[in-house]
Amino acid sequence: MPLACSELQTAKHWKSPVLLGVPRPEDTICEGMVGQSAVLRNVVMQLETVAPTDSTVLICGETGTGKELIARAVHNLSTRRAHAFVKCNCAAIPISLLESELFGHEKGAFTGAVAQRIGRFELANRGTMFLDEIGEAPLELQPKLLRVLQEREFERLGNSRTQRTDSRLVAATNANLPEMVDTKRFRADLFYRLNVFPIQIPPLRDRPEDIPVLITHFVHDCARRMHRTIKVIASATMDALVRYSWPGNIRELQNLIERAVILSSGELLQVPLSEIDEASKPRGAQQTLEEAERAHILATLKKTRWIVSGPRGAANRLGMKRSTLQFWMKKLGIERPPESDEATHLM
Numbered sequence: 001m002p003l004a005c006s007e008l009q010t011a012k013h014w015k016s017p018v019l020l021g022v023p024r025p026e027d028t029i030c031e032g033m034v035g036q037s038a039v040l041r042n043v044v045m046q047l048e049t050v051a052p053t054d055s056t057v058l059i060c061g062e063t064g065t066g067k068e069l070i071a072r073a074v075h076n077l078s079t080r081r082a083h084a085f086v087k088c089n090c091a092a093i094p095i096s097l098l099e100s101e102l103f104g105h106e107k108g109a110f111t112g113a114v115a116q117r118i119g120r121f122e123l124a125n126r127g128t129m130f131l132d133e134i135g136e137a138p139l140e141l142q143p144k145l146l147r148v149l150q151e152r153e154f155e156r157l158g159n160s161r162t163q164r165t166d167s168r169l170v171a172a173t174n175a176n177l178p179e180m181v182d183t184k185r186f187r188a189d190l191f192y193r194l195n196v197f198p199i200q201i202p203p204l205r206d207r208p209e210d211i212p213v214l215i216t217h218f219v220h221d222c223a224r225r226m227h228r229t230i231k232v233i234a235s236a237t238m239d240a241l242v243r244y245s246w247p248g249n250i251r252e253l254q255n256l257i258e259r260a261v262i263l264s265s266g267e268l269l270q271v272p273l274s275e276i277d278e279a280s281k282p283r284g285a286q287q288t289l290e291e292a293e294r295a296h297i298l299a300t301l302k303k304t305r306w307i308v309s310g311p312r313g314a315a316n317r318l319g320m321k322r323s324t325l326q327f328w329m330k331k332l333g334i335e336r337p338p339e340s341d342e343a344t345h346l347m
């Protein structure tokens with residue numbers, strides 16, 4: 001007897017084929033956002049709290065986690081919803097054009113400005129301005145962004161008359177802005193002005209409980225569009241999908257499900273699992289490069305009974321100078337255990 005997908009919380013319950021069924025309305029928790037994890041509910045609570053205010057919102061999260069969906073939800077739940085939601089992706093527009101895109105220009109302001117152009121801050125008047133990938137905003141443009149945020153003022157290129165904008169700013173980034181501030185790649189004053197109400201969206205791997213309901217939602221959506229009937233997913237497939245780390249987050253899951261629906265001729269969802277090979281490995285089985293280096297050095301030191309130098313020493317076996325090995329031991333926190341004192345004199 002297949003289990004209903006929405007009843008399942010963890011992989012250990014998936015003993016029988018999983019019935020995909022119809023998405024439950026209660027799994028769409030806000031403005032098209034599907035999920036049932038406590039962390040996603042917390043994100044929704046934050047956005048519902050801040051949306052009716054006019055405060056600047058900074059949405060942070062890895063690629064594909066739903067930053068734009070949240071930005072639109074902030075707008076739709078605000079008093080500005082009857083006005084425009086204007087998006088500008090700072091990474092997608094060439095630096096030379098970004099200023100005129102945002103603030104507009106007069107005819108003849110620069111070579112190629114054949115007509116006047118209204119900037120996006122003007123278009124967003126009384127609505128919401130969404131600055132996507134704010135971490136990519138060029139340093140030379142950041143003072144102007146700070147001014148428009150603080151004073152609500154700007155000038156069109158080629159026109160000295162100051163314009164005012166009544167737009168609410170929502171920004172998003174997948175960059176580590178505090179680190180960019182430390183390394184002088186992002187202005188500290190702009191960061192603090194943006195960081196009024198930060199919303200951090202957790203990656204999908206940190207909320208695996210959302211995966212089954214997202215799968216049901218995407219399968220249902222794709223199957224309807226493609227006029228297919230897909231009812232069941234193999235429990236092992238569901239298990240693999242929940243264990244996968246989803247570096248591309250929800251967008252990656254959405255795309256994989258779309259391919260799966262295309263490939264499925266019957267009622268069973270055929271997921272091309274070879275595309276996510278990593279899913280077959282248990283979580284945590286992957287090592288970082290540093291962990292692998294540490295394990296290799298440690299194993300070599302044990303083999304040489306903690307003799308570092310000399311022809312039979314670990315440095316020689318590892319093909320490095322004694323001082324280099326000692327540097328790496330220090331960096332990786334490798335210390336000789338007390339019982340190997342016998343080798344001390346040889347180092």
Ligand SMILES: Nc1ncnc2c1ncn2[C@@H]1O[C@H](COP(=O)(O)OP(=O)(O)OP(=O)(O)O)[C@@H](O)[C@H]1O
Pocket residue numbers: 032033034035061062063064065066067068069070174250251254
């Ligand atoms: N909770 C969710 N429920 C349903 N669909 C979602 C959810 N979160 C994201 N999506 C969908 O996943 C896709 C990616 O979302 P979105 O574009 O908002 O991500 P993003 O964080 O802005 O990504 P990027 O950093 O790559 O721009 C979209 O199709 C979106 O509708």
Ligand SMILES: [Mg+2]
Pocket residue numbers: 067068132
């Ligand atoms: Mg985005």
